[in-house]
Amino acid sequence: MNDIHSVAIYCASSTKIKPIYYEVARQLGRGLALRGVTQVNGAGNMGLMQAASDAALEIGGRVVGVIPTFMIEQNWHHTGLSQIIETTDMAARKQTINEMTDAAIVLPGGCGTLDELFEIVTLKQLGVYLKPIVIVNVDGYYDHLLQQLDRSMQENFMRNEHRDIWCVATSAEEAIDLVFTTPLIDESVRRFAKI
Numbered sequence: 001m002n003d004i005h006s007v008a009i010y011c012a013s014s015t016k017i018k019p020i021y022y023e024v025a026r027q028l029g030r031g032l033a034l035r036g037v038t039q040v041n042g043a044g045n046m047g048l049m050q051a052a053s054d055a056a057l058e059i060g061g062r063v064v065g066v067i068p069t070f071m072i073e074q075n076w077h078h079t080g081l082s083q084i085i086e087t088t089d090m091a092a093r094k095q096t097i098n099e100m101t102d103a104a105i106v107l108p109g110g111c112g113t114l115d116e117l118f119e120i121v122t123l124k125q126l127g128v129y130l131k132p133i134v135i136v137n138v139d140g141y142y143d144h145l146l147q148q149l150d151r152s153m154q155e156n157f158m159r160n161e162h163r164d165i166w167c168v169a170t171s172a173e174e175a176i177d178l179v180f181t182t183p184l185i186d187e188s189v190r191r192f193a194k195i
Helices: 020-032 047-058 069-073 090-100 111-125 143-154 159-163 172-180 186-194
Strands: 006-010 038-041 063-068 083-087 103-106 131-134 167-169
Touching: 006 020, 006 090, 006 111, 020 038, 020 047, 020 172, 038 047, 038 090, 047 063, 063 069, 063 090, 063 172, 069 083, 083 090, 090 111, 103 111, 103 172, 111 159, 111 186, 131 172, 143 159, 159 186, 167 172
Parallel strands: 006 038, 006 103, 038 063, 063 083, 103 131, 131 167
Antiparallel strands: none
16 A cells, blocks of 8 residues: 555646536545545636535545645635645646645646646656556546557557556546555656657
């Protein structure tokens, strides 16, 4: 079992999305809180970020939000979180979240979420970020992305060994189990960086 105290949740702030995505975010927020795991997210006050945060907070869970100053100035931040950490920009936000968490769970999202996912996948490929990464493929949302990653391997842009960089779950419960049980890797993953 991995020693997990805090988990990054990367997800959408969009509000015009299917109810099933909200449900998995709420289940994830509750599930982490029930295990005593601190949730760390982008501090948003809308969409899946708010849903995951509120579900944890409602049962006494701890939620830390990390957000750039300009987003606070726009009142895009959740004001009821356990703690808010303000950063200078988006890059500092991602770095802070990555440094202060023991794993990452990626829910459905748009460009921001995909940016966060690809950054940690790349860092893990390079042996910099060595923590569990779980993609929650609810309702087949990430089917095409996973197919594209497979094609990257088929076309020799990545190695087949890189498939071990991430895990795929289809539910919040499975995602939480995977952050605790996914075998950790070490810097030796770098030997696969070159094709």
